[in-house]
Amino acid sequence: MERTVLYIIIPCYNEEEVLPLTSPIFLGKLRQLIDEGKISGDSRVMFVDDGSRDGTWQIIRSLAAQDEHFIGIQQSRNRGHQNAVLAGLMEAVDRCDVTISIDCDGQDDVNAMDAMIDAYHDGCEIVYGVRASRETDTFFKRFTAESYYRLLRFMGADVVFNHADYRLMSSRALREFAKFKEVNLFLRGMVPLVGFKSTCVSYDRRERQAGQSHYPLKKMLKLAFDGITSLSVKPIRMITVTGLIIFFLSLIGIVWSVITALCGRAVPGWASTACIVFLMGGLQALFMGVIGEYIGKIYLEAKGRPRYIISDRTEDRPPEE
Ligand code: UDP
Numbered sequence: 197m198e199r200t201v202l203y204i205i206i207p208c209y210n211e212e213e214v215l216p217l218t219s220p221i222f223l224g225k226l227r228q229l230i231d232e233g234k235i236s237g238d239s240r241v242m243f244v245d246d247g248s249r250d251g252t253w254q255i256i257r258s259l260a261a262q263d264e265h266f267i268g269i270q271q272s273r274n275r276g277h278q279n280a281v282l283a284g285l286m287e288a289v290d291r292c293d294v295t296i297s298i299d300c301d302g303q304d305d306v307n308a309m310d311a312m313i314d315a316y317h318d319g320c321e322i323v324y325g326v327r328a329s330r331e332t333d334t335f336f337k338r339f340t341a342e343s344y345y346r347l348l349r350f351m352g353a354d355v356v357f358n359h360a361d362y363r364l365m366s367s368r369a370l371r372e373f374a375k376f377k378e379v380n381l382f383l384r385g386m387v388p389l390v391g392f393k394s395t396c397v398s399y400d401r402r403e404r405q406a407g408q409s410h411y412p413l414k415k416m417l418k419l420a421f422d423g424i425t426s427l428s429v430k431p432i433r434m435i436t437v438t439g440l441i442i443f444f445l446s447l448i449g450i451v452w453s454v455i456t457a458l459c460g461r462a463v464p465g466w467a468s469t470a471c472i473v474f475l476m477g478g479l480q481a482l483f484m485g486v487i488g489e490y491i492g493k494i495y496l497e498a499k500g501r502p503r504y505i506i507s508d509r510t511e512d513r514p515p516e517e
């Protein structure tokens with residue numbers, strides 16, 4: 197147990213105001229866990245500078261110079277929160293036994309890490325940090341966030357309610373996760389696909405300690421859209437179903453226009469024109485859906501996700517893989 201090496205992965209983008217406030221909190225937590233013998237002294241707090249334009253990287257460098265438990269990596273340019281977290285996780289995977297990703301702004305309560313590590317020692321490979329309440333959010337953010345989780349569920353994506361990117365992942369789960377080669381990242385939707393024994397730990401999310409949110413509405417909408425389109429081909433399925441419905445309605449329309457013409461209640465030329473319009477509209481909608489089905493398949497193939505992940509074996513196998 198004492199040998200468990202923990203890496204805390206913290207993405208930072210233009211956070212010079214917040215880092216001096218929160219870095220001691222992360223270090224304090226790491227020290228406490230080391231002192232309690234829950235993790236090894238080789239554990240680290242790893243900052244990922246996501247191409248910041250302010251003094252964030254200088255702060256990370258000086259932190260690393262001050263204490264060996266602080267380390268940092270810098271991305272060559274700003275790639276966004278999800279990619280920064282991934283960069284940190286992949287950098288850490290071969291150096292540690294377990295990672296915890298957390299935002300650097302102090303919103304996520306570090307005290308939930310104790311329960312996360314305990315759950316890991318109980319055999320969980322993934323532990324999701326779940327917000328106990330959304331009281332600190334504005335009504336707008338709470339409403340949009342909750343509707344969004346419902347929408348994702350409806351689309352067939354298996355997301356954990358009120359979980360963002362505060363989570364523990366073992367290096368074993370990470371190695372399997374690394375096989376998900378897709379470029380559009382929506383980590384909170386992809387991680388559950390890895391499987392393994394997992395659990396949730398709830399925590400209170402606070403206000404940002406300093407600085408500003410980097411998730412304005414525009415970025416939030418982009419993440420939300422990425423979430424749906426990278427987890428589900430259901431929108432395409434909806435086009436197919438709509439196409440089918442329109443096609444059948446158009447058949448009814450054709451019958452109706454022919455009957456109207458035969459009864460002599462239509463001006464000459466109307467029935468034939470109406471039939472063509474109905475037929476073309478219906479066929480086009482149907483064909484779009486069929487093409488969409490193939491595009492959906494190509495999309496899933498292109499992502500090259502692993503087709504299976506083995507969690508246990510009755511016989512020992514050398515871990516070379
Ligand atoms: N972040 C990042 N790259 C970005 C935007 C944000 O690494 O392009 C980091 C940021 O430094 C913070 C975390 O992602 O640690 C969450 O961002 P933020 O607090 O701004 O979002 P919010 O909590 O308001 O949703």
Ligand code: MG
Nearest residue numbers: 299301303404
């Ligand atoms: Mg934040």
